[in-house]
Amino acid sequence: MSWEKSVRRVVPYVPGEQPKQKGIIKLNTNENPYPPAPGVERRLKEIDCGTLRLYPDPDAGVLAKELAVYYGLKPSQIFVGVGSDDVISMAFLTFFNSDKPVLFPDVTYSFYDVWADLYRIPYKLCPLDADFRINPEDYRQENGGIIFPNPNAPTGVLESVDTVEEILKANPKVVVIVDEAYIDFGGESCLPLLSRYENLLVVQTFSKSRSMAGMRIGFAMGSEKLIRYLNDVKFSFNSYTMNLPAQLLGAEAVRDKDYFLKTCSKIMETREWVKGELQKLDFHFPDSKANFLFAAHKTISGKEIFTALRERGIYVRHWDKPRIENYLRITIGTREEMDKLLEALSEIVAK
Numbered sequence: 328m329s330w331e332k333s334v335r336r337v338v339p340y341v342p343g344e345q346p347k348q349k350g351i352i353k354l355n356t357n358e359n360p361y362p363p364a365p366g367v368e369r370r371l372k373e374i375d376c377g378t379l380r381l382y383p384d385p386d387a388g389v390l391a392k393e394l395a396v397y398y399g400l401k402p403s404q405i406f407v408g409v410g411s412d413d414v415i416s417m418a419f420l421t422f423f424n425s426d427k428p429v430l431f432p433d434v435t436y437s438f439y440d441v442w443a444d445l446y447r448i449p450y451k452l453c454p455l456d457a458d459f460r461i462n463p464e465d466y467r468q469e470n471g472g473i474i475f476p477n478p479n480a481p482t483g484v485l486e487s488v489d490t491v492e493e494i495l496k497a498n499p500k501v502v503v504i505v506d507e508a509y510i511d512f513g514g515e516s517c518l519p520l521l522s523r524y525e526n527l528l529v530v531q532t533f534s535k536s537r538s539m540a541g542m543r544i545g546f547a548m549g550s551e552k553l554i555r556y557l558n559d560v561k562f563s564f565n566s567y568t569m570n571l572p573a574q575l576l577g578a579e580a581v582r583d584k585d586y587f588l589k590t591c592s593k594i595m596e597t598r599e600w601v602k603g604e605l606q607k608l609d610f611h612f613p614d615s616k617a618n619f620l621f622a623a624h625k626t627i628s629g630k631e632i633f634t635a636l637r638e639r640g641i642y643v644r645h646w647d648k649p650r651i652e653n654y655l656r657i658t659i660g661t662r663e664e665m666d667k668l669l670e671a672l673s674e675i676v677a678k
């Protein structure tokens with residue numbers, strides 16, 4: 328018998344490509360085109376390297392406290408992790424511990440099924456409708472938990488707080504996770520529901536709206552009880568996940584509300600302008616409230632446009648998956664980057 332028989336085998340999540348060469352217009356992983364808040368750079372230069380001798384605060388207290396102030400919660404309602412991928416992975420392990428299937432949309436963040444497989448959690452896909460919208464009725468069946476991004480990825484479609492609440496009302500017996508990775512680009516957060524639903528976990532990240540994907544900071548907000556359970560699992564896994572510089576710089580980013588709001592609105596403005604320009608080129612897309620558009624062309628296949636853009640040094644994201652193979656997910660970059668994208672697209676579709 329081979330030792331390989333008892334290996335935990337997984338089909339890993341495939342992130343968007345991080346090109347090594349310079350000069351690529353990178354619109355494939357929804358990073359923010361603007362730098363982090365100026366205070367972050369200042370604080371980085373002031374870090375006393377002597378403090379790195381010690382283990383960091385396992386609770387990431389400075390950061391949790393700053394987030395609690397910002398969102399009007401108690402620090403004990405905040406869980407911090409190394410990117411929201413770390414946070415969501417811990418949440419799967421902690422809360423999705425039933426024989427019944429966890430529910431999530433058929434078109435969604437492609438990490439969810441990977442975690443479910445990794446942890447051997449049964450799951451069931453709930454098909455989005457033809458406009459990529461969630462049908463709340465799908466979430467009335469028996470289940471072991473629910474997760475969906477809002478706005479959804481890769482579609483950008485935002486569901487209302489009422490829809491989220493409808494799903495919560497029907498599911499008091501399981502944990503419902505709302506992944507709000509893109510909520511800061513014009514969506515309405517379901518955070519106000521926290522006071523009424525002890526089983527709601529809201530996850531957000533510094534990677535998109537706060538321009539800090541490289542720092543790996545994510546967080547979850549929920550009832551104190553939910554956060555306690557999450558911490559018990561985290562401390563049984565790895566107590567010191569978040570390094571000290573990440574804690575300090577994350578806290579600094581949260582302090583600069585003006586800069587945060589300003590960069591988010593710049594991206595939203597660019598997004599609305601790109602929507603109009605793409606329509607002129609015969610692209611269609613569900614209305615996005617995220618920092619990306621999920622667009623398909625009237626006649627040319629997604630794969631073909633993806634390849635043609637790549638040849639021109641412009642990276643976008645494309646999946647060879649049912650329902651979405653003709654779509655490209657295009658991150659909203661700077662106005663200049665989007666100008667170059669649109670110029671390339673008009674050449675490609677004119678052929």
Ligand SMILES: *Cc1c(COP(=O)(O)O)cnc(C)c1O
Nearest residue numbers: 410411412436476480508532534
């Ligand atoms: C980007 C993204 C995340 C993960 O972001 P982190 O960089 O790990 O914080 C989680 N969920 C969705 C839907 C995302 O698009």
